[in-house]
Amino acid sequence: MVLAVVPPPVTVRVPAKVNLHLAVGDVRPDGYHDLVTVFQALSLVDEVTVAVADEPGVEVHGEGADQVPTGASNLAWRAVQLLAAHVGRDADDPKVRVVIRKAIPVAGGMAGGSADAAAALVGLSSLWRLDISRDELAELAGKLGADVPFALYGATALGTGRGERIVPVLGRHQFHWVLAFDRRGLSTPDVFDELDRLRAEGDPPRVGEVEAVLEGLSSGDPRQLALLLGNDLQAAAVSLRPNLRRTLRAGVDAGALAGIVSGSGPTTAFLCEDGDAAVKVAAELAGAGVCRTVRVAHGPVPGARVITTEEPKPTPPEVHA
Template identity: 45%
Template sequence: MTTMMLAEQARAPGKVNLFFAAGPPRPDGYHDVASLYCAVSAAETVTATLTRGDGIAVDVAAVPGSLLDQQIAAGTFSLDTVPTGAANLAVRAARAVLERFPRLIGGLHLRIDKAVPVAGGMGGGSADAAAALRAVNRLAARVSGEPALDDDVLRHLAAGLGADVPFALAGGAAVGTGTGAQLRPAAVGAPLHLVLVADTAGLSTPAVYAELDRLRAGADVPPPALPPELEPALARGDLGRAAPLLRNDLEPAALSLAPHLARTLALGEEAGALASLVSGSGPTVAHVLDGAAAAAALAERLRARGRPALAVQAP
């Protein structure tokens, strides 16, 4: 085997925020949050290959049938807009790992197979970073003969890359506090069946937060917290009790910037969804359905109407 053939692959999930409360802006510009993250079955895959060159090269492809693939087919998104240099979180993650293996010689090629919409509020870039951390860590250890970085180190690196990266590294379901990077596991007693609906364009997370602050200017914003009944209901698998408690404080800001999302949310109510909410900073919308069959049927109806839609399971 030559060094050109040495490769490692890892996957990391996209996410939805079943609950998201944001506090007032802090002096550093960030917001304390209380978030209930839930990984979904739409995932990003990163393949890291050692090369004889220098630097990090990136290729990006869409996973067939994914929301991103549907956006491309509809002509509303182009892979050419995905950065392949230092602005790509996977590249930053790879460099963070390689700095811990200073004796490693050679370049790196990253292939990113994307399923999650870009700037869609589902943490696709964070998932790329998490997958890159794992793939490059295994590859660097394998090539150098040094021990791989342990999970504590990977979590530390993830926190330095972005608030959503630690959850993408962990997966499952978790409550995030602080800026969202402080995690504790959450129990989900029954699978959640969701329909994700992608939009024709992305939303900037900083822009959505800025709009949230504008909308709440002068208001008394309480410290963020989950409703006390939410976690026990989800742990029991009682979606009837949990669904009315789902909330996203960023939704009004996303709707202010993209008013047409109100219609996408209404489609869930018309279909009998238990809950419908903007995912994270948007503009992807998540509809919570009562069972896999109902989710598959709604996704099919939406695709027939020309909307990128996908039935997924969480966590």
């Protein structure tokens, strides 16, 4: 008699991102925009478990779970199907169950869905014992979305092309952040469309050169980096959500060194002097009543990686506004 050994489930922890610098070029014929961006992975993480199962599907728990599709459009499920097809398995019946525990806000500009997709790729590579390099996974990741490759690598990185071409940025310094979640999400294509509209009408501000940001990062001085943070999508996000202006002001009034919209928003990210300052800014911002929830995080942290079940999940202090 031959007994089939079912491999144990694999859990992957994967970070959210903030763009320290996001320069957006003109719209391309394929509808995308060329970007030059600096990503940083933060200690705000989703956890994704993949397991062999007769009943395939996706389960979502945690932050914003009710807004996440559990069918074929879930980005983690699309990752399962893409990897299955790539290695010659049955993509329509991959015999996998995916459980997502979310802490990254949905449609928040922090690449939450992209993170889950990257985690599914890493988790399945381990579950199926695939001999596949991170660079080969990154190729597949880029097909799922512009932000997915970065979630594989984490840390701090320069992104070009649609944002999917990643080069690591070396650095030993930790930075401390406060994140303000807005009451509702924003659609990424809507924010890019709004930027095109604003540019057709006038000349919204553009960020400076990326080199200065890379120097600010290597100095390790949050005061220097704070002066260099910039996001071309910020004007568009604020145009669609004028309340973000008040949130950005409230964070700086609370003592943050600088505040920016994270990616396409509406999450706002505040760089702080150190960990203690971040806790103080978070408490004050929560009291200002300008957002739904406030979190403290630090970065850079590693990209998607398999964790052992003993490893406790970091629980960033949560302050309800």
